[in-house]
Amino acid sequence: MEVWKRNLAVLWVAQFLVMSAMNQIMPFLPLLLTKELGLDGARDVHVWTGLIFGINFLPALIFAPIWGNLADRYGRKMMILRSGFGMAIANGLMGFVTSPEQLLVLRFLNGMISGFIPASVALVSTNTPRERIGFALGVLQSGGVAGTILGPALGGLLADAIGYRAIFWVTGGALLVGTLLVLFFVQEVNKPSKAKAPGGGFRRDFGRIWHTRPLPALFATSMLIQFGLIALMPVLALYTEALLGSAERVAFYAGLVMGMTGVANMIASPILGRLADRIGGTRVLFASLLAGGVFMLFHALAHAVWQLMLVRFLFGLVAGGLMPAANALIRQYAPAGMESRTFGYANSAMFIGNMLGPITGGLISGAFGMESVFVFSALVFWVNALLVHRTLFPAVVFSVKGAGQPRDKGESEARPANGVGAAGRG
Numbered sequence: 001m002e003v004w005k006r007n008l009a010v011l012w013v014a015q016f017l018v019m020s021a022m023n024q025i026m027p028f029l030p031l032l033l034t035k036e037l038g039l040d041g042a043r044d045v046h047v048w049t050g051l052i053f054g055i056n057f058l059p060a061l062i063f064a065p066i067w068g069n070l071a072d073r074y075g076r077k078m079m080i081l082r083s084g085f086g087m088a089i090a091n092g093l094m095g096f097v098t099s100p101e102q103l104l105v106l107r108f109l110n111g112m113i114s115g116f117i118p119a120s121v122a123l124v125s126t127n128t129p130r131e132r133i134g135f136a137l138g139v140l141q142s143g144g145v146a147g148t149i150l151g152p153a154l155g156g157l158l159a160d161a162i163g164y165r166a167i168f169w170v171t172g173g174a175l176l177v178g179t180l181l182v183l184f185f186v187q188e189v190n191k192p193s194k195a196k197a198p199g200g201g202f203r204r205d206f207g208r209i210w211h212t213r214p215l216p217a218l219f220a221t222s223m224l225i226q227f228g229l230i231a232l233m234p235v236l237a238l239y240t241e242a243l244l245g246s247a248e249r250v251a252f253y254a255g256l257v258m259g260m261t262g263v264a265n266m267i268a269s270p271i272l273g274r275l276a277d278r279i280g281g282t283r284v285l286f287a288s289l290l291a292g293g294v295f296m297l298f299h300a301l302a303h304a305v306w307q308l309m310l311v312r313f314l315f316g317l318v319a320g321g322l323m324p325a326a327n328a329l330i331r332q333y334a335p336a337g338m339e340s341r342t343f344g345y346a347n348s349a350m351f352i353g354n355m356l357g358p359i360t361g362g363l364i365s366g367a368f369g370m371e372s373v374f375v376f377s378a379l380v381f382w383v384n385a386l387l388v389h390r391t392l393f394p395a396v397v398f399s400v401k402g403a404g405q406p407r408d409k410g411e412s413e414a415r416p417a418n419g420v421g422a423a424g425r426g
Contacts, residue, residue, distance in 0.1 A: 003187050004128045008136050010185045011120050012143035017178035018084070018116050019144045021091070021171040023151025024158065029053060032164040037100055048100045052107050054355065059112035061351040067115045068122070068344025069205060076123035076340055077188040079115060084179025086113035092172030095165050116178075117144060118347045122340045125331035127190045131277055133331060134284075137324040138273020142266040149262035192337065208335055209342050217391035218330050219349040221285070221384055225322050226353030228296070228380040231361035235370045242370065243305045253305055260309045264316025272321030273328075281325040281332070282392045286385055288321035293381035299374035329392070 025032065030049050033039040039048060071079040090110040097103045120140065128136045158167050209215055237254040244253060276284040295315035302308040327343075334342035361373045 003189055004124075004132070004136070007127060007186050008124060008139055010181050011124060011140060014080075014084075014178035014181050015117065015120060015140060015143040016147040017174045017181075018087075019147030020151040020154060021147075021174035021178075023148050024155030024171055025164065025167045028155060028159055028164060028167075031159070033100060036163075036165050037097070037103070039100060048104075052100065052104050055104055055107050056111035056114070057351045057355050059108055060114050061348045061355075063112050064115065064118060064347040064351070065202065065206070065341060065344040067119070068341040068347075069202065071119055071122060071340030071344075072192050072338055075188055075191050076119050076126065077182065077186055079119040079340070080123065080182050080186075081179060083114055083116040083119060084175055084182065087116065088172045088175035088179060090172075091168050091175060093168075095168035095172070115347075118343050119340070121327055122331075122343045123186070123188060125327065125343075126339050127188060134273040134276035134281060134324060134328045135270060136273070137327050138269040138271070138276075138320070141273075141320075141324050142269045145262050145266045145269065149259050149266070192340075205338065205341055206345070209338060209345060212333060212335055214391045215330065215333055215342065217387060218326060218333065219346055221388060222323070222326050222330075222346050223349040223353040224380055224384040224387070225289075225326065226350045227357045227360070228292075228353075228377045228384070229319070230354055230357030231364075231377050231380070232296075232299070232373050233358055233361065235361060235365045235373050239299075239370045240305060240308065243302065243308060257305070257309055257312055260312040261316035261319065264313045265320045268317045268320030269324055273324045276321070276325045276328055281329045282388065284321045285325040285329065286388045286393075288318045288325065289381050289385035289388060291318040292322065293378040293385065296374055296381055297378040300371040 029052060030045050033045055033048055033052075039045050067079055067083070087110055090106050090113065094103060094106050097106065121137065124136050124140055125133055155167055158170060162170075236257060240254045240257050272284055272288070292315060295311055295318060298311045299308065299315075302311055327346075330342060330346050331339060361376075364376050365373050
């Protein structure tokens with residue numbers, strides 16, 4: 001098997017294990033706080049649940065560019081291993097906590113050392129032939145989505161069998177297995193050279209990346225994608241309950257509604273990734289944003305749960321083309337030798353969307369009703385599509401300091417992925 005294909009297969013399994021592990025306990029966090037850590041009172045439970053869930057994103061936002069800088073100097077595989085082993089230890093220790101404060105600190109540390117997924121994306125994008133990057137990133141995303149879908153279900157089974165606290169030990173074990181797979185079976189052919197890596201400090205790095213068009217627009221696009229996707233999460237279960245007309249089996253149907261998007265996303269991501277390789281990531285991203293806004297608007301028109309499930313499935317199909325296309329474009333325009341740093345800033349932008357989306361969605365729902373959140377998210381997708389059309393569709397984009405060259409395959413000839421072309425397939 002060619003090296004890039006083996007890397008992709010191993011990282012698919014690793015991403016599945018990581019995302020499955022990280023999603024096993026979070027849906028049941030309130031129950032953990034009441035049954036294992038002794039919290040009493042709905043207000044305290046809600047406050048601590050929000051703090052413990054959200055604290056993970058703050059250090060991740062800050063440290064993503066730092067880990068990206070180190071990846072460009074010492075290798076993307078090393079950053080995967082750093083993150084994987086670190087998160088395995090942090091999550092294993094969470095099984096021994098005796099107070100919400102201890103869990104909060106460990107979640108903060110977990111966010112600080114995280115970066116498994118961004119480093120995997122950077123490794124695949126820099127070690128895959130240019131003409132297959134879109135397909136590879138689509139396949140890689142499907143592994144993470146599969147883990148996200150199955151994680152809560154597996155967590156529910158484990159909670160009944162071994163208890164909430166022990167799930168952290170299972171999570172740590174799954175993270176350890178995924179990291180060991182990377183250690184022994186992933187080969188980073190296109191390793192960065194520390195001597196040749198652009199230097200000058202974080203301010204100079206940021207300035208060079210920020211002034212490389214259209215990277216700022218792609219960072220904004222990534223943030224808006226996450227913002228639009230996450231804004232509806234606080235109301236989706238309540239909206240499902242409203243359509244059911246009763247409180248019976250709400251959790252079951254809400255799980256189905258959420259799962260339909262993941263299943264469709266898992267199916268569509270490799271297909272749309274391959275399409276991006278053929279016609280250009282910009283076109284796939286633009287079309288996916290337009291269609292995503294349409295299907296998001298249809299959420300507000302559903303009158304039964306089966307209609308909502310259908311809309312969520314259709315939305316998941318087009319959403320499968322969003323992040324793989326965006327990541328492929330970010331890789332394509334990233335300054336040579338600064339690919340991981342560029343992905344680091346892109347992930348910081350995504351974390352901002354992850355933090356602001358639920359807050360905004362909750363405020364809009366409280367002020368104007370649940371249906372208004374879907375209308376708002378549809379507008380976010382359409383504004384994002386306009387941003388993509390205005391900033392990415394010109395046939396030739398020139399980057400900073402005269403390093404201009406035609407970039408987007410399908411609109412113009414793209415440069416090789418850091419030298420990995422047909423001759424670099426393994």
